[in-house]
Amino acid sequence: MKFNQWTLGLAALGVVSLASAAKAEEKMTPVQAALSSTTISGYVDTSAQWNIGDHTQGAGQNGFGNLPPYTFGGSSKADGFNLNVVQLTIAKPLDESEWAAGYRADLWFGADANGLSTQLGSEEVAIRQAYVALRVPFGNGLDVKVGTFDTIVGYETLESGNNPNYSRSLGFGIEPTTHTGVLGTYRFSDTFSASLGLANTYGPNISERPKTGINGTNDDEAEECKTILANVALTAPDSWGWAAGSSLYLGYILGYDNAYPNNPTAATIPTGDNVAHYYAGATLALPVTGLKVGAAFDYRDIDSGSIWVAGVYASFQATEKLGFHARGEYGTAENAPGSGLEDINNWELTGTIQYDLWENVISRLEIRYDNSPDGDVYGRNSDEQSATMVAANFIYKF
Numbered sequence: 427m428k429f430n431q432w433t434l435g436l437a438a439l440g441v442v443s444l445a446s447a448a449k450a451e452e453k454m455t456p457v458q459a460a461l462s463s464t465t466i467s468g469y470v471d472t473s474a475q476w477n478i479g480d481h482t483q484g485a486g487q488n489g490f491g492n493l494p495p496y497t498f499g500g501s502s503k504a505d506g507f508n509l510n511v512v513q514l515t516i517a518k519p520l521d522e523s524e525w526a527a528g529y530r531a532d533l534w535f536g537a538d539a540n541g542l543s544t545q546l547g548s549e550e551v552a553i554r555q556a557y558v559a560l561r562v563p564f565g566n567g568l569d570v571k572v573g574t575f576d577t578i579v580g581y582e583t584l585e586s587g588n589n590p591n592y593s594r595s596l597g598f599g600i601e602p603t604t605h606t607g608v609l610g611t612y613r614f615s616d617t618f619s620a621s622l623g624l625a626n627t628y629g630p631n632i633s634e635r636p637k638t639g640i641n642g643t644n645d646d647e648a649e650e651c652k653t654i655l656a657n658v659a660l661t662a663p664d665s666w667g668w669a670a671g672s673s674l675y676l677g678y679i680l681g682y683d684n685a686y687p688n689n690p691t692a693a694t695i696p697t698g699d700n701v702a703h704y705y706a707g708a709t710l711a712l713p714v715t716g717l718k719v720g721a722a723f724d725y726r727d728i729d730s731g732s733i734w735v736a737g738v739y740a741s742f743q744a745t746e747k748l749g750f751h752a753r754g755e756y757g758t759a760e761n762a763p764g765s766g767l768e769d770i771n772n773w774e775l776t777g778t779i780q781y782d783l784w785e786n787v788i789s790r791l792e793i794r795y796d797n798s799p800d801g802d803v804y805g806r807n808s809d810e811q812s813a814t815m816v817a818a819n820f821i822y823k824f
Contacts, residue, residue: 463518463521464516464517464518465515465516465517465518465519466514466515466516467515467517467823467824468512468513468514468515468823468824469512469513469585469587469821469822469823469824470509470512470821470822470824471509471510471511471512471513471536471538471586471587471819471820471821472507472508472509472510472819472820472821473503473507473508473510473592473817473818473819473820474506474507474508474817474818475503475504475505475506475508475815475816475817475818476505476815476816476817477493477504477505477813477814477815478814478815478816479805479810479813479814492803492804492805493804493813494596494772494774494794494796494804494813494815495596495599495772496593496594496595496596496598496599496774497541497594497598497599498510498537498538498541498586498593498594499593499594499815502537503537504815508537509536509537510536510537510538510586511534511535511536511537511538511539511586512534512535512536513532513533513534513535513554513585514532514533514535515530515531515532515533516530516531516533517529517530517531518530519559520559520561520569523561524561524563524567525561525562525563526559526560526561527558527559527560527561528558528559529556529557529558529559530555530556530557530559531553531555531556532553532554532555532556533551533552533553533554534551534552534553534554535550535551536550537550539551539552540552541603542554542584542603542604542630553574553632554576554584554604555573555574555575555576555604556573556574557571557572557573557574557575558571558572558573559571560572564612565612566612566613566614567612567613568610568611568612569610569611569612570608570609570610570611571608571609571610571611571623572607572608573606574604574605574606574632575604575605575609576603576604577601577602577603577604577605577679578609578621578623578655578656578657578677578679579601579602579657579677579679579703579705579724580597580598580601580677580705580707580722580724581595581597581598581707581720581722581737581739582594582595582597582598584603586819586821587788587821587823590739590741590751590753590778591751591753591776591778591792592778592790592792592817592819593776593792593794593815593817595722595735595737595753595755595774596735596737596755596757596772596774597722597723597724597735597736597737597755597757600724600726600733600735600757601703601705601724602628602629602630602679602683602703603630604630604632605623605625605626605627605628605630605653605655606625606626606627606631606632606633606634607623607624607625607626607652607653607655608623608624608625609621609622609623609655610622610623616661616663617660617661617662617663618658618659618660618661619658619659620656620657620658620659621655621656621657621658622655622656623654623655623656624652624653624654624655625652625653625655625681626652626653627653627681627682627683627684628653628679628681628682628683628701628703629683629684629685631684634684636651636681636682636684651681651682652681653679653680653681653682654678654679654680654681655678655679656677656678656679657675657676657677657678657705658675658676659673659674659675659676660673660674660675661673662711668711668712668713669710669711670711671711672708672709672710672711673708673709674706674707674708675705675706675707675708676705676706677703677704677705677706677707678702678703678704678705679701679702679703679705680700680701680702680703681700681701682699682700682701683699683700683701683728699728699729699730700728700729701726701727701728702726702727703724703725703726703727704723704724704725704726704727705722705723705724705725706722706723707720707721707722707723708720708721708722709739714742716742716743716744717740717741717742717743718740718741718742719738719739719740719741720738720739720740720741721736721737721738721739722735722736722737722739723735723736723737724736731759731760732759732760733757733758733759733760734757734758735755735756735757736755736756736757737753737754737755737756738753738754738755739751739752739753740752740753747781747782747783748779748780748781749779749780749781750777750778750779750780751777751778751779751780752775752776752777752778753774753775753776754773754774754775754776755772755773755774756771756772756773757771757772757773758771758772771798771799771800772796772797772798773796773797773799774794774795774796774797775794775795776792776793776794776795777792777793777794778790778791778792779791779792786822786823786824787820787821787822787823788819788820788821788823789818789819789820789821790818790819791816791817791818791819792815792816792817792818792819793814793815793816793817794814794815794816794817795812795813795814796812796813796814796815797811797812797813798811798812799811
């Protein structure tokens, strides 16, 4: 029988005997057994940011000017030091048994928690994910999540350290962040998997119900107004040589978003809008060791209009510690209130150098340039077409 280090230490001091410890472990309650396989992990995400020019003076929220509409950015982070987020993850992953069960809870603390719209009575405390994980012994095994979980679309994730760049893309900004519902994932083979699920709404608020009634109240239609989630993922096998590991991902979400008013000029409470979101993303490994390229396309069709963003990515891992990452995007919106891209064209270029000098620490330097050629939307008085940001980002993973 194997013992943990704490038990072995007490035995070495004569406090307990290994025989008594063995009996105690044999009598372990179900709760103790579950806790013994629970893991605690997370990260601390910090940054220093400089927005070049007069974008951070004059009109705007808190005395700041108009900045590009990417998620977890904005005036609250301009020209200063930031605690972006602290994530604490408590989880019991699924094991290999047929009827495996587990759970995961991701808690966010800090400024970025406000961007999740799933606050716990505070703008800087939020639940990112909290779900029960189950496996049903159907075929190769059907894995199910029940609760609140990350969205199924997007090239980038909510965890900044898992993305090639520090700042989020324009495409990320028009995608949902989380859903509350049920999601099943089935892996047909090592190269093909698919997911299908149902959620309350398109938006991220935990346990939110669609506002389909008069003046934004719930009525009998709410029980039929659920959000459909679906995706497929293809991965190139090892037999493809240098292209092995390349992937193609297709996602689709159809639902109701309370955040988009179908009549923004009405005096009554807006009742939301139907949303169909189409996503396609691909990553291609190249013959050059350490070099990968990727592409992503988001199209969001709303009753009143549409939004789309196309992006390309390139990453080169020069050494074990040194990496270079680049991103370019173009996006536009038509009659899409609240999107941040209202009826104008936007494009952005981002370059990131990452050098992980310290153990468990991601350290990177980034420069980002945004441009809106069709209108003066940035600056102190919305009188500039472009905006430039320089940032340093440090993330400790534990």
